[in-house]
Amino acid sequence: MKKPIFFTLLIVLFFNCKEPAKEPIDTATSEAENYLSFTNRDDQFTGGIKMIPITTEKGTFKVWTKTVGHNPTKKVLLLHGGPGMTHEIYSCFDGYFPQESIEYIYYDQLGSYYSDRPDDLSLWTTERFVEEVEQVRKALKLDESNFYLLGQSWGGILAMEYALKYQKNLKGLIISNMMSSIPEYNAYAQEVLGPQLDPKVYEEIKLIEANQDFTNPRYGELLFNHYYTEHVLRMPVEEWPEAISRxxxxxxxxxxxxxQGHSEFGITGDATLKDWDIKTRLKEIAVPTLVIGAKYDTMDPKHMEWMSKEVQNGRYLFCPNGSHLSQYDDQKNYFKGIIQFIRDTNKK
Known part of the structure; x- marks a missing residue:
């Protein structure tokens, strides 16, 4: 017997009205889109840039920061070297952190190019810079659940000093290419690195320094062509990344x-950092800590390896091809080690 036509139509409608199969959600794409999104962020108008007010005894000034990406558990504040250099030294971080969804913050310390530059020597103390970092942290709402502090060279000094006072706010500490003792750094520069130069070149450098003729173009020429290309950034000056030149x-x-002083072979004269030494206090640092050293660094890599064992929860990253700016001349090892440290610390 034939089925009624309306029954056949119902069957057709039933199968045609079934909910279509859902496409699987690409979680990696979703995370990447969220990482790059400025939705509901208060810095959307400026593309991540914030001028943060800093209160000092000499008044209130503003410092420049720029946040890249969004990750509630991985936020890295970058402390540049110098003192008085800029965040631009970290430009290559753009090539590695975004694909790991690591949020990072470029930051020009007070006195540096993109921030206010007051003309007052009394502002340039380690203690005041530590309080500046703490004010930046609060303004950016960083805390122990997400706050990683990475400091290189002078930034490493600042990072260590910050940790000694405020490590309760940190999730992880990264000390890049910086020793814990200026007297020991001076000895390494003058007794190990200097004598490795061509004797005639080193003698000419020492003569210029003895005469305090630091504005002599010859001094810069000798440093860039013989010292910097061996121990600061191991490539010909004409091949240095544009960001470094900037x-x-x-x-x-x-x-x-x-x-820091004029000399590049240690900190001497009346420079305020010349007696800085916290090596006996490293054991006070309990927060997970990565110390980075490099074979050709201006800083003694053995000392930095020792530092990683002095802190309570340390790890050492050695860059066998790198110098003081290992993020460029030993880039693969540098970023692989930092990213792994952040991954491991985030699991704890």
């Missing part, structure tokens, strides 16, 4: 000379 062009020499 950093040097934007340097605030007042801050640099007052704290």
């Amino acid at each position: 950093t040097f062009n934007h340097a605030n020499n007042q801050v640099y000379v007052h704290m």
Whole structure:
């Protein structure tokens, strides 16, 4: 017997009206889209840039920051070197952190190119810079659940000093290419690295320094062509990344000379950092810590390996091809080690 036509139509409608199969959600794409999104962020208008007010005894000034990406558990504040250099020295982080969904914050310290540059030597103290970092942290709402602090060279000094006072706010600490003792750094520069140069070149450098003829173009020429290309960035100067050239062009020499001094073979003269030494206090640092050293660094890699064992929860990353700016001349090892440290710390 034939089925009624309306029954056949019902069957057709039933099968045609079934909910279509859902496409699987690409979680990686979803995370990437969220990482790059500025939705509901208060810095959307400026593309991540914030000028953060800093209160000091000499008044209120503003410092420049730029946040890249969004990750509620991985936020890295970058402390540049110098003192008086700029965030531009970290430009290559754009090539590695985004694909790991690591949020990171570029930051020009007070006195640096993109921030206010007051003309007052009393502002250039380690203690005041530590309080500045703490004010930046609060403004960016970073805390122990997400706050990683990465400091390189002078930024490493600042990161160590911050951790000694405020490590309760940190999730992880990264000390890049910086020793814990300026006297030991001076000894390494003068007794190990200097004598490795061509004797005639080293003698000419020492003569210029003895005469305090630091504005002599010959001094810069000797340093860039014989010392910097061996121990700061191991490639011909003409091949240096444009961001590094910009950093040097934007340097605030007042801050640099007052704290670091003129010489590139240690910190001498009246420079305020010349006696800085916290190596006996490293054991106070309990937060997970990565110390980065490099074979050709201006800093002694053995000392930095020792530092990683002095802190309570340390790890050492050695860059066998790198120098002081290992993020460029040993890039693969540098970023692989940092990313793994952040991954491992985030699991705890």
